[in-house]
Amino acid sequence: MLSSLPEEQIIGIDHFISNHAGVGGSLRNNPEDFQVYEIENVDYKPLNSDPSTYQYLIFRATLLNWDTNSFTRELSSHLDVPQNYISWAGTKDKRAFTTQLFSLKNTHPLSLPPIPDTTMQPVGRLGRNLYFGDLAGNHFEIIVHNPAEVSNISAITDDLKNFGGGTVSFPNYFGHQRFGSIRPITHHVGLYIARGDWEGALMSYLGSSYASEPEETQEARSLVQSTRDWELSLSLFPKWLHYERNMLKSLIHTGGKTEQDYRIALETLPRNLQLLLTHAAQSYIFNRILSLRLDKKIPFHIATVGDTVCFSKPIHGLNLPDITKSQTATSKNLNSLNRHLTRNRAFVTAPLIGSETTLSPGYPGEIEQMALTEVGLSPSSFDLPGLFNSFGSLRPILTTTQLELQENPLTFSFDLPRGSYATVFLREYLKSPLSQM
Incomplete structure (x- = not known):
């Protein structure tokens, strides 16, 4: 492994998995070079359904150089409705070309206003607002500008396959966008x-x-x-x-x-940003757990005693964790769980530590305690008032993908499950400063 960049260590990321120099270059020279298409996971009703029963208009928006929060603030201003009337399944960055679903309460399809560099297509109705589970993942088409060491791509890919036990894989770190791209605070x-x-x-x-x-x-x-x-x-x-x-x-x-x-x-x-603050603290601790696990050379693609293993469910071609179906790895069930893991039927997870988190037994729990000690917290610290409260959850520690490459220009095409970051994947290939990601 190579050491991470100093600006990545600020957000808890200490390592690159790949041992080879990066190809260099930069992303997002133009917003159109970073394309994101949601892999939707919601069964909305036809657009002509009764609006008294299905109060939420579902529309698909294509945004050029708009982040999700700025777009919804602009839309709510045009419609003169509270911003919390608008919901979405996944947050997207600004400097990109993105296509995603939104829900809007008590709105007629013809009321959607023209906003520069956006298109909005009404597609259906729901009896509730959209939420995070309505997104299976994202498909990415990303161009790298001015790469220097393209010859290293194959070697880096081999490193990532070795890390994942044969499939292109990388630690499921939270990316720098989670903490603030310009001001990571x-x-x-x-x-x-x-x-x-x-x-x-x-x-x-x-x-x-x-x-x-x-x-x-x-x-x-x-x-x-x-x-x-x-x-x-x-x-x-x-x-x-x-x-x-x-x-x-x-x-x-x-x-x-x-x-x-x-x-x-x-x-x-706004409500979503209040939630983000606690989640960012949990995300930093999660990143530290992954970095400490790498320090101790504990595998990510198979379990060790004390790990919590979640079983998976396939949705639209992606394997997603079902955190309601999990087992703690013991000396008795370890071989059985690892068979599920090698067949892509399960994930090793680590906690997003909250007030109801019980630390794991064995080495995984020691690592979790080390990460908490670094920041002077315990699970009970997250028993907080209002929207800042968090009970905690589980998150896979490894992400796998199938990669397609094109040359001239160098283009990476791949799918990722919801919650995983394209930049965390591509950092292994570019190893460029965060300002170029």
Whole structure:
């Protein structure tokens, strides 16, 4: 294994699986070069179904250079409806060409407004909003610009096959987008929240600046960090920083002096972003668990005693974990579980640690405790108020895929299950700085 890049270690990723130099190059030189198509998993009703029974309009949107949150904010503004009327099955990045489903409550198909660089096609109705389970995965078509060492692609692919026991595989890390592509701070905010430090969480969100941000944004963050002058800071924060400005307005209203004031300010974030903060903390700990497992040279494609193994269910050509069907690996059932794993009928998992998580026995549990000790938390730390609370869950530690390659331009085509990151896969091939991913 090779050591990861310094900016990846900030988000808990310590290693590359492949032992060969990367091909170099960059992604997203043009949004059209990073294409994402949802593999849908929802049975919606026909478009002409009774809207009194099926209140949610389902539409398929194609977005060019729009991230999901910005698009839904723009759409809600055009329709003059709350942003939480709009739901989706999977969040997409901005600098890409994406096709995905959305649901919209109490809306006529003809009401969808024209928005630049988007198309919206009504496709059906549902009696509920969309949620994460309505997405099986994503298909990717990604062009790499200016690669340098194309000859290494075959060797890197062989490394990834060896890691997965014969199939192209990689650790199921959370990618840098989970933590903030320009300003990777969401896990810091979430960790402060889990420690009960609402002021630390708020100031991390408002005041942590990065050189990749515009100068005026850096100056505004520096001011709020050094002065705690909410009104002056509001006058300096750029108009496009909607969330920070809403927090500052809340602090002005409440006085901004108590832990409760700081929590109320954080709760001005949209529902999905409040959830993201705790999830980012859990994601960082998960990344650390995977890195520590690699340090100890424990396999990912087969189980060791103490691992939790989830059985899989095939959906639209992808193997997805069924976390309701799991077993803990013991000396008695280990061989049986590993037979399921080698036949792609199961996954080794690690916990997204929450308030109801019980740490694993054996080496896996020791690794989980090491990751928690690093950040000064325990499972009970995630017993939090409101949307910040999380009971915990399980996540596969390994992702497998079938890769197709084209040359001139170098193009990677592959499918990934929901929750897995194309950039985490492609980092093994490019080994380029995150700013080029």
